[in-house]
Amino acid sequence: MIRFVLRRLLWAIPTLVLITFLVFWAIRTGTDPVQSYLRLNPRATESQIQAYRDANGLNGSIPQQYFTWLGNFVTFDWGASIKGNRPVWPELKNAMANTFVLGLSATVVGVSVGLTIGIIAALRPRTVFDTGSTTAAFVGISVPPFVSAVILQLLFAITLPRWLDSDWVKLPVGGSYPPGHQGFDLYLRIKHLILPVTVVAIQTIAVYSRYMRASLVEVLNSDYLRTARAKGISERRILVRHALRNALIPIVTFAAIDVGAIIGGLIITERIFRTNGMGDFFLTAYENGDFPQLMPWLVFVVLGVILANLLADTLYAVLDPRIRLD
Numbered sequence: 001m002i003r004f005v006l007r008r009l010l011w012a013i014p015t016l017v018l019i020t021f022l023v024f025w026a027i028r029t030g031t032d033p034v035q036s037y038l039r040l041n042p043r044a045t046e047s048q049i050q051a052y053r054d055a056n057g058l059n060g061s062i063p064q065q066y067f068t069w070l071g072n073f074v075t076f077d078w079g080a081s082i083k084g085n086r087p088v089w090p091e092l093k094n095a096m097a098n099t100f101v102l103g104l105s106a107t108v109v110g111v112s113v114g115l116t117i118g119i120i121a122a123l124r125p126r127t128v129f130d131t132g133s134t135t136a137a138f139v140g141i142s143v144p145p146f147v148s149a150v151i152l153q154l155l156f157a158i159t160l161p162r163w164l165d166s167d168w169v170k171l172p173v174g175g176s177y178p179p180g181h182q183g184f185d186l187y188l189r190i191k192h193l194i195l196p197v198t199v200v201a202i203q204t205i206a207v208y209s210r211y212m213r214a215s216l217v218e219v220l221n222s223d224y225l226r227t228a229r230a231k232g233i234s235e236r237r238i239l240v241r242h243a244l245r246n247a248l249i250p251i252v253t254f255a256a257i258d259v260g261a262i263i264g265g266l267i268i269t270e271r272i273f274r275t276n277g278m279g280d281f282f283l284t285a286y287e288n289g290d291f292p293q294l295m296p297w298l299v300f301v302v303l304g305v306i307l308a309n310l311l312a313d314t315l316y317a318v319l320d321p322r323i324r325l326d
Helices: 002-030 033-040 046-055 062-074 088-123 128-142 145-164 186-220 223-230 235-264 267-273 278-288 291-319
Strands: none
Touching (some): 002 062, 033 046, 033 291, 062 291, 088 186, 088 291, 223 235, 278 291
């Protein structure tokens, strides 16, 4: 397994270079960082424009510009944003931290609840619980995040506080802390996370519950489990030792893709709730044509997807000893 992981990590290097070059070429073909600089600095002189070109490696052909950027990136010379002339790394680091907190919280809630519902539905097929969870899952999948976000904002910020005449049920609709707040406060941080976590978890619960139910029902009806029952093995041991392990294999594949999406940023949710995460960071950089911010964002997204898929491949062997990676 160690050789497999090392081999995949080595392959990740040319993969990362190829993908970043293709995206670099696409971005440079579709946008001009100099024009973005001029929009934000309309009084810039020719010497200032040339200094900006030199500082960001915008001279020469696109391959030359790419390798200049790549050399600067691997030496941690990430430059400054076009708008505000702020260093890229501090803002990107804060965005990654905010996305990690939101994504991890929503994933833990969504996956744990979704898998639990899926297991119960698979063990009790065609019951009221199974029918109700299936209906709820279809509704959860069908409702877009921007719709559920607005509904929850109206419900917990306006409607319920008015009906109950109490601020105890009132939840913040944006930001990580109230305006002007300084320092870390766990209570306020959790309070500001409740609504965005709920929005992300709704679809996560719906998707994972359906995947888990379908996978576990198929495994429970397999021939080798019928043989295990015929040998007198208890249902509890069959479920825990055999059925769940095999049913989780396709779930791991989906989870790896999902992790990559979370690393990229929960774009819609983060923009609506203004959580200043990776998705919001990307949209702001794209709107400003901020090339120095877009490329590091891309590298972390691609790297996250590669590592997530590597983790999924490794977990296959953990869940099913018959799978050999070497």
